Amino acid sequence: MKNRIALVGGGRMGGAMLRGWADLADTMDFVVFEPTPSAEIAKLIEQHAWTLNPDPKGLAPFDCVVLGIKPQHFTIVCDQIVHDLVDEQTIMVSIMAGIGTSKIAEMTHVQHVIRAMPNTPGQIGKGITAYWCVPNVPFRGQALAIKLLSPLGRVEKLQHEEQLDAVTAVSGSGPAYVFLLAEAMAAAGEAEGLERGLAERLAWQTVIGAGALLAQSGQSPQALRRAVTSPEGTTAAATEVLTEGGGIFTLVRRAIEAAVLRSRQIGK
Numbered sequence: 001m002k003n004r005i006a007l008v009g010g011g012r013m014g015g016a017m018l019r020g021w022a023d024l025a026d027t028m029d030f031v032v033f034e035p036t037p038s039a040e041i042a043k044l045i046e047q048h049a050w051t052l053n054p055d056p057k058g059l060a061p062f063d064c065v066v067l068g069i070k071p072q073h074f075t076i077v078c079d080q081i082v083h084d085l086v087d088e089q090t091i092m093v094s095i096m097a098g099i100g101t102s103k104i105a106e107m108t109h110v111q112h113v114i115r116a117m118p119n120t121p122g123q124i125g126k127g128i129t130a131y132w133c134v135p136n137v138p139f140r141g142q143a144l145a146i147k148l149l150s151p152l153g154r155v156e157k158l159q160h161e162e163q164l165d166a167v168t169a170v171s172g173s174g175p176a177y178v179f180l181l182a183e184a185m186a187a188a189g190e191a192e193g194l195e196r197g198l199a200e201r202l203a204w205q206t207v208i209g210a211g212a213l214l215a216q217s218g219q220s221p222q223a224l225r226r227a228v229t230s231p232e233g234t235t236a237a238a239t240e241v242l243t244e245g246g247g248i249f250t251l252v253r254r255a256i257e258a259a260v261l262r263s264r265q266i267g268k
């Protein structure tokens with residue numbers, strides 16, 4: 001028998017998962033709750049004869065309910081949809097930032113909760129998602145959740161729920177730090193006399209290419225950096241400025257610390 005999966009919230013992240021779930025259609029059936037589906041998502045649901053926005057009454061039980069909504073919609077979604085989808089066996093997978101598993105269990109009336117933190121490259125299947133699984137979740141539930149999260153990219157298991165604050169700070173917010181570096185490099189190029197569009201293309205493509213090289217070479221960032229740094233050369237001159245007195249390491253440490261603190265505050 002096919003696993004019955006409900007997705008509540010088919011926006012950027014939910015939609016990205018749904019695209020990948022097409023490969024699981026032989027073993028799983030999907031029902032999607034999304035008030036404003038994009039044309040692409042509506043077409044995907046129609047193509048696979050999945051169900052969009054049915055009356056939730058009487059649909060329980062689902063093997064797994066995936067919450068892809070924003071935290072501010074959580075209460076209303078529990079009342080209007082989730083309570084009608086679950087029984088004591090249902091696995092609840094949440095990607096909502098800042099809402100802990102005990103709160104999710106209390107609000108959804110489900111004991112088997114998995115809380116995951118993806119990041120924006122997940123929208124194109126190049127992200128990384130770390131999850132915490134409450135100890136009572138049966139192994140098959142965890143395996144199901146990993147399959148459902150995999151379309152977003154790599155999936156990593158955590159040892160403690162508290163680690164999600166550090167995950168949020170490193171990989172959840174991380175893409176923004178890389179975009180900021182691309183912005184800063186382009187601005188510096190412009191300041192050195194390059195035309196703005198050219199400076200942006202040089203900086204952006206450098207970030208894109210460096211990421212792809214890191215992905216494909218199998219080498220560490222340190223090894224790749226050392227390989228392009230000749231003694232007394234231009235890269236060495238720039239790296240010296242970037243690392244002077246701790247430099248970028250100190251700054252990034254402080255930035256991540258601030259993000260961890262904010263994540264803890266939001267989660268309270």
Ligand SMILES: NC(=O)c1ccc[n+]([C@@H]2O[C@H](COP(=O)([O-])OP(=O)(O)OC[C@H]3O[C@@H](n4cnc5c(N)ncnc54)[C@H](OP(=O)(O)O)[C@@H]3O)[C@@H](O)[C@H]2O)c1
Pocket residue numbers: 008009010011012013014033034035036068069070071073076077081095096097117118119120121172
């Ligand atoms: N984007 C990221 O990088 C990222 C990273 C980590 C975690 N997250 C978490 O992932 C979650 C989703 O983020 P996202 O970027 O995918 O947000 P999003 O694009 O806004 O998707 C949320 C979707 O939920 C829908 N929704 C609202 N009310 C609903 C209801 N009553 N029933 C069913 N669906 C409803 C929204 O529809 P409307 O547009 O019509 O309101 C929207 O399509 C958030 O909790 C966020 O914290 C996101």
